[in-house]
Amino acid sequence: MRAWRALRRAAASSCSSSSSSSSSSSSSSSSFPADGKPRRRAWETSLSPLERVRRLLPPEEAAAVARGAAAAAPQPPQARPEKEEEEVVVEVPGVAPRQALAGTAGPRSGPFRAGELALAEMPRKNNWTLKVLCRLAAEAVLSSPGGLLPHRDIIGQLPGQMLRTSAGKRLLLRRPSLDEYVLLMPRGATIAYPKDISALLTMMDIHPGDTVLETGSGSGAMSLFLSRAVGPKGRVLSYEIREDHHNLAKKNYRHWRSAWEIGHTDEWPDNVEFILKDISTAAADLKSVTLDAVALDMLDPQCALPVVHPSLKQGGVCAVYLANITQVIDLLDRIRSCKLPFLCERIIEVTHRSWSVLPAKLKHNKSSQMVGTQENIEEPPQNEYEEIHIQDEAVLKESEHNESLSDAPETNHSVPYIARPSHWQEAHSAFLTKLRKFRPLLS
Secondary structure, eight states, X not given: OHHHHHHHHHHHHHHHHHHHHHHHHHSSSOSSOTTSOOOXXXXXXXXXXXXXXXXXXXXXXXXXXXXXXXXXXXXXXXXXXXXXXXXXXXXXXXXXXXXXXXXXXXXXXXXXXXXSEEEEEEEEGGGEEEXXXXXXXXXXXXXXXXXXXXXXXXXXXXXXXXXXXXXXXXEEEEOOOHHHHHHHSOOSSOOOOHHHHHHHHHHHTOOTTOEEEEEOOTTSHHHHHHHHHHOTTOEEEEEESOHHHHHHHHHHHHHHHHHHHHHOSSOOOOOEEEEESOGGGOTTTTTTOOEEEEEEXXXXXXXXXXXXXXXXEEEEEEEEEXXXXXXXXXXXXXXXXXXXXXXXXXXXXXXXXXXXXXXXXXXXXXXXXXXXXXXXXXXXXXXXXXXXXXXXXXXXXXXXXXXXXXXXXXXXXXXXXXXEEOSSOOOOOOEEEEEEEOOOOOO
């Protein structure tokens, strides 16, 4: 500031001295010079403070100051062109243009509609979450331990909406994922759990457009995941020997497809062929089929290997789902004794380790060092998933340790947390065996 004021005083003194000398010299002369042009007034030739400072700077710095001042100056409004580009509007029959653009935003957009599946989550004590799966109907009512909720209050709401039951309990409504539907759908045989199915799909390295053989349809869990993996251009052949399991698998598959088409803009592929037949007698049916992968979920998979291996492509994978390790031993012994062209690459058991992360809780309010979690209360052992059937609705009681749905009052101050493995872990479900077909050497 002092330097700036000094420059201003120096510029003012120079201007006053020059003006006084010019006035004394021009007093005797005429107001017009010899060329006849009028002289400019002093205020017309005066410089702004910024211009005076710029003249005192070196040329390079003066140019930089000029560029900065030009950039900071307000730009005049630009004239609009006479012809503007026309906006491209996609017309959909029967739908307004803006609604058509909103409808193509994504495959999962849109509110709940009658006929599709809805999943309700309700918090329970000890950080347990109760999940209820239902198919929406205009006159139906959702029944849960927390009260009743008419389906008409759900229809028209967007997924992720919080609603209250007749008893005042909060419910989170959303669309179920495929693994949640598999755990909650009606079942006859024991299903292949999603954690094991994901590992099987990785073992088989399935791509869209592949042809996959499944033996043991069961309740249709594996069929649904295979249907999504192979895509619309793929094909799944699902063999089942029991008629009740065959009908149940077809029913669960149809229910998921119909609900998907109502709640999504894209269509679930209809690429699963359910066949009621013993796989050991299906050698003639498989002669004209080239299989990219095979998934065996049956008691005696060694009986199916001689039938399916001629149709399996060279280098293809046969993934076997077995409950006991003794079954794995019998399978490998049968491959060795029959000299089947299969190599056993891996035998794994998929386990998930659940963790509990909860705010610390004081014991008897004695010391801040004596802390524990809400799980310290002794309870009888519980399974990871506990099923409850209420009328026509499927209910899943799951330990998620999620406090976002809790009705407890929230506090803004920071609290200590305790993180440790959960007391109740998922039990063993199956052994997964990866067999790869090879071409033996010619002797």
